[in-house]
Every structure is written in structure tokens, then in C-alpha cells.
Amino acid sequence: MFRNFKMVSKVVFGRGCFSQLGDILEGQRSGKNAVMVFLMDDVFESGPLKDRLPMKAEDLLIWVNVDDEPKTKYVDQLTTQVKKYMVAKHDHLPSGVIGIGGGSTMDLAKAVALMLTNEGSSADYQGWDLIKNPAVYHCAVPTLSGTGAEVSRTTVLTGPEKKLGLNSDHTVFDQIVLDPEMIADAPNPQRFYTGMDCYIHCVESLTGTYLNSFSQAYGEKSIELCREVFLTDTPDADDKLMMASYCGGMSIAYSQVGICHALSYGLAFVLGLHHGIGNSVVFDYLEDYYPEGVREFRKMMERQGIDLPRNLVSGLTDDQMDTMINVALVLEPLWENALGKDWKTIMTRDKIRELYLKM
Structure with missing residues (x-):
């Protein structure tokens, strides 16, 4: 259907x-x-x-x-x-x-x-x-x-x-x-983190199992615009970022996001981390799943002079860690898009905990 x-x-x-x-x-x-x-x-x-x-x-x-x-x-x-x-x-x-x-x-x-x-x-x-x-x-x-x-x-x-x-x-x-x-007056790093939400939308959509030509058309245009905005000195950067956001949102409308968004929801629930920052923190540790996207993301961070917050989970209790994992696991369509229908055999609670502990 x-x-x-x-x-x-x-x-x-x-x-x-x-x-x-x-x-x-x-x-x-x-x-x-x-x-x-x-x-x-x-x-x-x-x-x-x-x-x-x-x-x-x-x-x-x-x-x-x-x-x-x-x-x-x-x-x-x-x-x-x-x-x-x-x-x-x-x-x-x-x-x-x-x-x-x-x-x-x-x-x-x-x-x-x-x-x-x-x-x-x-x-x-x-x-x-x-x-x-x-x-x-x-x-x-x-x-x-x-x-x-x-x-x-x-x-x-x-x-x-x-x-x-x-x-x-x-x-x-x-x-x-x-x-x-x-x-036009949106300050960094807020502008960067919000823009990276768009970029990560597209990486997750374009590499997901739900991908189709509709999502691909919007996702490819959006990620191209993100590259212009964050890797070059492009004219009309605000116009392009606004259209990247629109196209990025349309890309996931007929597909889904993936691992980064699922994990960032857990971070936000327990730590109160804003969505764009949370996505950026998580994405930096997902090179095994999105190798090209993470490498390009790091180039964008370097060019924009962004330093990510680190050691965010170092003081969490076992109960808080379990809560983060539970929140992330609720988002089943995101995991299936990223890893396929057998995702539960790949992304275990121990694996999610291991990823969170890096952050």
C-alpha cells in the first residue's frame, strides 16, 4: 500500500x-x-x-x-x-x-x-x-x-x-x-546545528531502506544546497538554506530518518539537549553506519568553526541510561529504515549503550 x-x-x-x-x-x-x-x-x-x-x-x-x-x-x-x-x-x-x-x-x-x-x-x-x-x-x-x-x-x-x-x-x-x-540574523552555532538537522535528514533518507525516487529527488537537492551553504562562500546562502530545509523535510515525508535521530531522541529526553545539537553530537559517532556523511559533516564543522559538546553521558546513572535506550527503541520505523526489517538482531540494547557511552 x-x-x-x-x-x-x-x-x-x-x-x-x-x-x-x-x-x-x-x-x-x-x-x-x-x-x-x-x-x-x-x-x-x-x-x-x-x-x-x-x-x-x-x-x-x-x-x-x-x-x-x-x-x-x-x-x-x-x-x-x-x-x-x-x-x-x-x-x-x-x-x-x-x-x-x-x-x-x-x-x-x-x-x-x-x-x-x-x-x-x-x-x-x-x-x-x-x-x-x-x-x-x-x-x-x-x-x-x-x-x-x-x-x-x-x-x-x-x-x-x-x-x-x-x-x-x-x-x-x-x-x-x-x-x-x-x-538572516540567526547566530552560529544555532544556525549550524539547525542546518545540520537538515543535512542529517538527507543522509539518513538517502541511505535508508525506505528510499524511493520521490525521497531521493528532494534529498539530493537538499544535500546539494547544504554543501553550498556550509562548505562554500555561496551567494544567497539564506535563500538556499531555507530551500534545503523545505526539500529535506519533503525527502523524509515519503521515507524516514534513521539511527542518528533515534539516538538523539534519547539524549533529548534525559539530558534536555536541543534537537539540532543532539543530532550533531550523535552523528559524529556514526561513521560505521554513515561513513561518507560523517566525514563530510566533520568538514562542515571545521569550516564553520564548531566544537561539539563532549562527555555528555559521563555522569548518568544506569537508570538514566536505560531510559535513553528505551526512548530510542520506541522509534521502530527509524531503525527499520536504517538497518532493514531485521534491525532488532543488529541494534541490540548493548550496542545502543555502547554508542551512547562514546558521547
């Missing part, structure tokens, strides 16, 4: 296209108060970007903090905040949710849009295709590029028991606004 997956239905790309956001949202405003909810990374709270938001009097702006990876508890808190605001406006649902920020902010926007129409806690929906009801309209404006969150069908959340996404066709954004000017 071939997967019939949903793609972002509307995309606008180009320098300065953020100025069109107001016109784009106008066509979605409905209901008594026509409320739009803006979830915006609080890093912009003291800057000029907030003054460019196309907000109307009834709209709600929520500054979200993404110092930590998004948690189900935080999603539930934000959802409750929006619901209380709408009750005060004597309306049931907002007209839309707009996420403005990096991958974590976009994931929060997707999750809140879903939980406004699905009962219970977001932790109840961590898994594949558990979401029953369509989300409210949701739109993204990336201010970092690399995660592919703007096009993916998942919103990665850390719950009380696991780190696992809300994987659903309903998760996909209805609209994305890709303005390269929005990522």
Missing part, C-alpha cells in the same frame, strides 16, 4: 514575503471575533519584528519559550490559555494559529492547533495517526531553517514517558511563509 500523505497546501517564498502575511490571513478570518493566535519565540520580544505582525484588535499574541525542547505539558498549558481567551470572547475556536520562530516554535503551533480540536492531553496522541479531528487553520513563518518542521507531518514533543511526535496528516501546516530575510 502506497502512502497517501498530505503536503502543505499553500507556500509563498521570497525575500520580503513576510509583508504578505496580513493579506494571507485575512482570507481565513471567520466567526464573531475572527481571532488569530500568534505563537512567537520570545527571543523576538524586545526586537522590532513584533511591530510587523499583522495583528487586529481581537488577536492574541503569546510569547513562547523554547529554551527547552517542547513538552506535552507546555502544549496543554498553551492550549488552555487559548481556550480561556476564546471563552472570554464568546467564541469557540480561533480562526487560526500562526507559529513564528524555529522548529520548536513551529512544533508548538502545530500541537496547539491540533489540541484545540482534540480532547485530552497532547501526551495521549504521541504516536502515529492517533489524532482524530482536523486542526484549526495553522500557518508557519520560520525564523530558522533546517528542521523541516514547516513541511513535516509531525510535531516532536517530550512527554512524561517518551519523546515522540504527534504524527498525523492533520499536523501539516495549511500555509507556510518562507522569507529568507527572516533567517
Whole structure:
């Protein structure tokens, strides 16, 4: 059975296209108060970007903090905040949710849009295709590029028991606004780590057992753009990185990621390590599985002047190590993509522990 997956239905790309956001949202405003909810990374709270938001009097702006990876508890808190605001406006649902920020902010926007129409806690929906009801309209404006969150069908959340996404066709954004000017001031090493998430997406997709011509076409273009951005002095680097992120996200939409992402989920759950950093830390120790990719990754690190954090697991207890292993092993499609259907005979708990101990 071939997967019939949903793609972002509307995309606008180009320098300065953020100025069109107001016109784009106008066509979605409905209901008594026509409320739009803006979830915006609080890093912009003291800057000029907030003054460019196309907000109307009834709209709600929520500054979200993404110092930590998004948690189900935080999603539930934000959802409750929006619901209380709408009750005060004597309306049931907002007209839309707009996420403005990096991958974590976009994931929060997707999750809140879903939980406004699905009962219970977001932790109840961590898994594949558990979401029953369509989300409210949701739109993204990336201010970092690399995660592919703007096009993916998942919103990665850390719950009380696991780190696992809300994987659903309903998760996909209805609209994305890709303005390269929005990522121009992203600082290193954050820009590098987010870009490496994209690069690693592509390495894992292009070497995986799920590979097909659809994934290959997007993955090859994305990895080519990553090489231009991180190994050369290319003009329009921000434009190319933004498109690498888009293509990288599309590549894994019809395939999967692999060993690096599975292991990084364990690191993030126990150590709170951000996704891009976690991927980079793990990938540096996977030369046995992705030899060409790891060697090229190290060239990118050297050229960009990046030093990875080391000895991260040295103080962990046996229980914490077991938790990391358990979190990684939940992600069975990732292991199967990397190692094939017999992956459980290859990647044992002892082997995963051995890999973690290197970090």
C-alpha cells in the first residue's frame, strides 16, 4: 500500500514575503471575533519584528519559550490559555494559529492547533495517526531553517514517558511563509546545528531502506544546497538554506530518518539537549553506519568553526541510561529504515549503550 500523505497546501517564498502575511490571513478570518493566535519565540520580544505582525484588535499574541525542547505539558498549558481567551470572547475556536520562530516554535503551533480540536492531553496522541479531528487553520513563518518542521507531518514533543511526535496528516501546516530575510540574523552555532538537522535528514533518507525516487529527488537537492551553504562562500546562502530545509523535510515525508535521530531522541529526553545539537553530537559517532556523511559533516564543522559538546553521558546513572535506550527503541520505523526489517538482531540494547557511552 502506497502512502497517501498530505503536503502543505499553500507556500509563498521570497525575500520580503513576510509583508504578505496580513493579506494571507485575512482570507481565513471567520466567526464573531475572527481571532488569530500568534505563537512567537520570545527571543523576538524586545526586537522590532513584533511591530510587523499583522495583528487586529481581537488577536492574541503569546510569547513562547523554547529554551527547552517542547513538552506535552507546555502544549496543554498553551492550549488552555487559548481556550480561556476564546471563552472570554464568546467564541469557540480561533480562526487560526500562526507559529513564528524555529522548529520548536513551529512544533508548538502545530500541537496547539491540533489540541484545540482534540480532547485530552497532547501526551495521549504521541504516536502515529492517533489524532482524530482536523486542526484549526495553522500557518508557519520560520525564523530558522533546517528542521523541516514547516513541511513535516509531525510535531516532536517530550512527554512524561517518551519523546515522540504527534504524527498525523492533520499536523501539516495549511500555509507556510518562507522569507529568507527572516533567517538572516540567526547566530552560529544555532544556525549550524539547525542546518545540520537538515543535512542529517538527507543522509539518513538517502541511505535508508525506505528510499524511493520521490525521497531521493528532494534529498539530493537538499544535500546539494547544504554543501553550498556550509562548505562554500555561496551567494544567497539564506535563500538556499531555507530551500534545503523545505526539500529535506519533503525527502523524509515519503521515507524516514534513521539511527542518528533515534539516538538523539534519547539524549533529548534525559539530558534536555536541543534537537539540532543532539543530532550533531550523535552523528559524529556514526561513521560505521554513515561513513561518507560523517566525514563530510566533520568538514562542515571545521569550516564553520564548531566544537561539539563532549562527555555528555559521563555522569548518568544506569537508570538514566536505560531510559535513553528505551526512548530510542520506541522509534521502530527509524531503525527499520536504517538497518532493514531485521534491525532488532543488529541494534541490540548493548550496542545502543555502547554508542551512547562514546558521547
